[in-house]
Amino acid sequence: MTAPTDHRPPEASATAFTDALNAFTDRPHEPPPLQLIAPDGTLTLPPEQTPGYRPALLRTLYRDMRMSRELDTEATALQRQGELGLWPPLLGQEAAQVGSAHALRPDDYVFPSYREHGVAWCRGVDPVDVVKLYRGVTNGGWDPRETNFHLYTLVVGAHVLHATGYAMSLAKRGSDAVAVAYFGDGASSEGDVAEAFTFAAVHDAPVLFFCQNNQWAISEPVTRQTNSPLHRRARGFGFPGVRVDGNDALAVHAVTRHALDHIRGGGGPFLVEAFTYRMGAHTTSDDPTRYRPPAELEQWRAKDPLARLRTHLTAAGHAAPDFFDEVEQQARELAHRVRHAVRTMPDPERLGVFDHVHAEGHALVDEERRGFEEYERSFTDPERP
Numbered sequence: 204m205t206a207p208t209d210h211r212p213p214e215a216s217a218t219a220f221t222d223a224l225n226a227f228t229d230r231p232h233e234p235p236p237l238q239l240i241a242p243d244g245t246l247t248l249p250p251e252q253t254p255g256y257r258p259a260l261l262r263t264l265y266r267d268m269r270m271s272r273e274l275d276t277e278a279t280a281l282q283r284q285g286e287l288g289l290w291p292p293l294l295g296q297e298a299a300q301v302g303s304a305h306a307l308r309p310d311d312y313v314f315p316s317y318r319e320h321g322v323a324w325c326r327g328v329d330p331v332d333v334v335k336l337y338r339g340v341t342n343g344g345w346d347p348r349e350t351n352f353h354l355y356t357l358v359v360g361a362h363v364l365h366a367t368g369y370a371m372s373l374a375k376r377g378s379d380a381v382a383v384a385y386f387g388d389g390a391s392s393e394g395d396v397a398e399a400f401t402f403a404a405v406h407d408a409p410v411l412f413f414c415q416n417n418q419w420a421i422s423e424p425v426t427r428q429t430n431s432p433l434h435r436r437a438r439g440f441g442f443p444g445v446r447v448d449g450n451d452a453l454a455v456h457a458v459t460r461h462a463l464d465h466i467r468g469g470g471g472p473f474l475v476e477a478f479t480y481r482m483g484a485h486t487t488s489d490d491p492t493r494y495r496p497p498a499e500l501e502q503w504r505a506k507d508p509l510a511r512l513r514t515h516l517t518a519a520g521h522a523a524p525d526f527f528d529e530v531e532q533q534a535r536e537l538a539h540r541v542r543h544a545v546r547t548m549p550d551p552e553r554l555g556v557f558d559h560v561h562a563e564g565h566a567l568v569d570e571e572r573r574g575f576e577e578y579e580r581s582f583t584d585p586e587r588p
C-alpha cells in the first residue's frame with residue numbers, strides 16, 4: 204500500500220495564497236455614515252466646505268421637518284380616536300425625507316411607499332389628501348401629475364420596479380428628470396427590488412433608489428434582511444451606493460444632490476441608504492414594545508433630527524426664538540386644519556369603488572357592480588327575508 208500523497212502546498216506559499224484570497228473576500232472596515240451635523244449640533248466640516256450650508260436652506264429644512272412631525276402626531280391621535288383606520292408614523296425619519304425631497308427638482312418623479320408623508324409635504328401634496336387615504340374614503344388621495352408624487356404603494360417593493368420603468372421612459376424621451384423610489388430596509392429583501400436594480404444598472408436608468416433603513420421591517424430587525432450594509436449592495440449590481448446619516452437633514456440633502464447630479468450626468472442609477480430609525484410603531488396596529496429593546500429607542504431619541512438642527516440653528520445664530528415661535532404657530536394651524544377636515548370629510552359614494560378600475564370599463568367589473576347593488580338593496584327590500 205502506497206502512502207497518500209500530500210498535496211498541501213508548503214507553508215510559505217499557503218500564507219501568500221491566503222493573503223491574496225483575503226484581499227478579495229475580507230470585509231473592509233465600514234466607515235460611519237456620512238454626517239455634516241453631529242447629534243450635538245456641531246458641524247463636522249468647516250462651514251465653507253459643507254455643501255449646501257446656507258442659513259435659508261437650514262431654516263426651510265427645519266420648518267418642513269417640524270410640519271411633517273406635526274402632521275404625523277395629529278394623524279396618530281386621530282387614528283387613536285377612531286377617525287382614521289390606520290396610520291404609519293414617520294417619527295424619526297423627518298430628516299431622511301425632507302432632506303432628500305428638497306434636493307429634487309419639480310420635474311423629477313417620486314414613487315413613494317406608504318410612510319413618505321414628509322416627502323409628500325415637500326412636493327406640495329395636501330396633507331388632508333394623505334389622511335383621506337388612511338380614513339378609507341379614497342383609493343388614492345391626490346392627482347400624481349400635479350406634484351410628480353405618485354400614489355402610495357402598500358405592496359412592499361413593487362413601486363421600485365415602476366420607478367425603474369418610468370426612469371427608462373424618461374431617458375428614451377430625452378428628459379434629464381430623475382425617477383426616485385423610496386423604500387425601506389425590509390423592501391430590500393424583495394425580489395422586485397433586486398430585479399429593479401438589475402434592470403436599472405444594465406439600462407443606465409436615471410433612477411435614484413432611496414432606502415430609508417429604519418432598522419425594522421415591522422418586527423423583523425435589519426439583521427434579518429442583510430449580512431452586509433445595504434448601500435454596498437449597489438456595487439454588486441454595478442452602480443454606486445452611499446450610506447448617509449439619515450437623521451442629519453443637511454447631509455441627506457448634500458448626498459441626494461450628489462446622487463442626482465451623477466444620474467442627470469448620464470451616470471446611471473444610484474443608491475442612497477439613509478441610516479435612520481423608526482421611533483414610533485410600524486403602524487398604529489403595531490406594538491413595538493413587544494419586540495424592540497427600550498434602550499435602542501433611547502439611544503436613537505438622542506439623535507432626534509429636529510432637535511439636532513434646532514440646536515445648530517440656534518448656536519450658529521441662524522434662527523432667533525421668533526422663527527421657532529412662528530413655526531410652532533404654523534404647525535398648530537396645520538394640525539387644526541387636518542383635524543377639522545377629517546371630521547367633516549364626506550363618506551364616498553359606495554359604488555365609486557368600481558369606477559376607474561379599467562380605463563374603458565370591463566364586463567367583469569360591471570357584473571360585480573350589479574352584484575354589489577343587489578346586495579345593498581337587500582338591506583332595504585321589504586320583500587326579502
Ligand SMILES: Cc1ncc(C[n+]2csc(CCOP(=O)(O)OP(=O)(O)O)c2C)c(N)n1
Binds near residue numbers: 318360387391481
Ligand atoms: C409584498 C408585501 N409583503 C408583505 C407585506 C406586509 N408588510 C407591510 S409593511 C412590511 C414591512 C416593510 O418594512 P420596510 O420595507 O423596512 O419599510 P418600513 O415599513 O420600515 O418603512 C410588511 C412585511 C406587504 N405589504 N407587501
